[in-house]
């Protein structure tokens with residue numbers, strides 16, 4: 188069976204400085220569908236859905252995906268903390284569960300893409 192995917196141009200890596208996160212949506216309105224984090228120059232991306240309550244969004248306010256130390260992704264629902272590089276919950280009610288990762292590509296010009304099945308976000 189052939190699985191096709193879509194490649195979305197999301198932003199320039201210069202729009203996402205190291206140690207920061209940013210949310211994106213594919214529709215005109217509503218909460219972010221997914222978010223990216225720049226950790227030491229490596230871009231990680233996850234769906235904006237907490238494994239504690241699937242469908243629950245993580246940030247209290249738009250773009251606020253990291254804890255105060257900027258070392259972990261935080262869900263403000265019940266303060267779960269997730270490793271940036273793996274999406275694994277290391278503290279909170281969904282301990283050991285994972286955020287849903289996205290496949291990320293960065294081309295030579297610094298444009299960040301996500302690869303996804305259209306219906307998966």
Ligand code: FES
Pocket residue numbers: 237238239240243262263264265266267279280281
């Ligand atoms: S909804 Fe995310 S920790 Fe509860």
